[in-house]
Amino acid sequence: MAVISGETQLVRNILLSHPDVDFNVLVKGATVLSLSLYKRHFDIFGLLMRHSEKSRKLKLNICSKDHLNRIEPPIITACRMHFLEGVVALVNAGADLDAVDNNGHTALWVASRQQMPDLVEYLISNGASVNKTDRFNYTPLLTALTYRVSSIITKTLILHGSNLEGPKVSIMAQQTPLFWAAKSKNIEIVRLILCAGLPTSEIKSVHRALLMDGELDTQILTLLNSEYQRPPLLRQICRRVVRNTVSESCKGKDFIKHINALPLPVIMKQYLTLR
Template sequence: MDNAKNIVQAAMIGDTQAVQLCLGGRPTQAALIIAAEEGQPDIVKLLLSHGADVNITDRWRYSALLSAASKGHVACQEILIENGANVDQTGIDMASALHCVTGEELTMKDADPYRINTEDSLRLCRSLLRAGANPNIGDGGARGTPVHVAARGDHVELTRLLLEAGADMNAADSLGKKPVDVAPVDSDTKALLLSPSPLTLCQLCRLVVWSSLGKGRLHTVDRLRIPSAHKTFLQFV
């Protein structure tokens, strides 16, 4: 028990050497989740290399990836995805990683919303979508889909990105409201959602390719024998 506490404390301050010294057996779930939440990619790598379960969750049902995403830690999120993290894990509040990176809403785990800057939000969102995260997760729930969250906060670029990845602009939350219904009046996001077709022909073609490949094979886009520019477009780079 003392060793587990030492790992957690070292992870919180990013002390890689101390974590290495403490690792005598399988790392604790708390250490990996805290390292991800604190934005310590080297600690995350170290714990995973020693057999930490990438998908283990805490009492709020938050995994390391969900914790990293909710705090805006791009590097940690990428490492966890590369190691097989479940990109559609939800907490007991039904928030997924996509919900967390597209808004500033309260979660069961935090007393205050964590505000991620727009650039990092877009990077986190692209990363999750490339890994096959479901843009329509939460359909019919109280929180709604990630598009509901993005629209509610008037995050127009995030809304556009989610739509480009196949998010349903007509999805309804538990109150029957669509994303356009929760977007601020006269906002750019509401204007986007009211447009006849927010997607270009190229973007629609990307959705067809993604659908043909299937969620489990999105990582194979880089192997396609097509120009690099086309690969970049398909991968949301």
């Protein structure tokens, strides 16, 4: 009740007088940590996090249910609220960056979908996976492109090794990042995806799907047509294979760090990281 009503001093007194109380118990489907976020009592959230540093008993990844029946861990709640300080506090305390809600969404998915470039950058730099898929097999990148979010976010996800070949369970061209980048007429992202590398067959498939979908952006269609009709250079094939292999082996985490750890000349690492 003290958390719900926002009585900061009362919460502080409880923490001091009952340091061993179990704060992980669900009350109406939510922990006190999640309740402090739902009610936007960020000062109480801070108290609980500082208490957690000392006691090490607060479980940071327990999913709670809010009034809209969203079932999610605190890091996703903080991210959805664009509460950067809260996300940082949770990450520093050891919260799982890839914890998911009841739809399989991660904090990075939420930050990408809600156009929060600062959180996208922060989560990736701290080890969040760019390849974690939700229950519909969508990565943060594919979701960002279907909702036509900022190019800054989609570019960041691509540069950090996001899967470019669409869900493995689907063979539809309409379920690929290239299709959605082309459909939204974002030629900058189309070029970046082509630079990172795709099989010629997939480029051709996307080109055909765009024509069938009635998309007539001449510049993009011409670019795709020239790409699949011209055999890729050996170095381009190597870049695609190496990027895909590294991304899969590191599960989409710390991609650039893993590329830079390869025993290769600097100029080759720059080529692999699209610099």
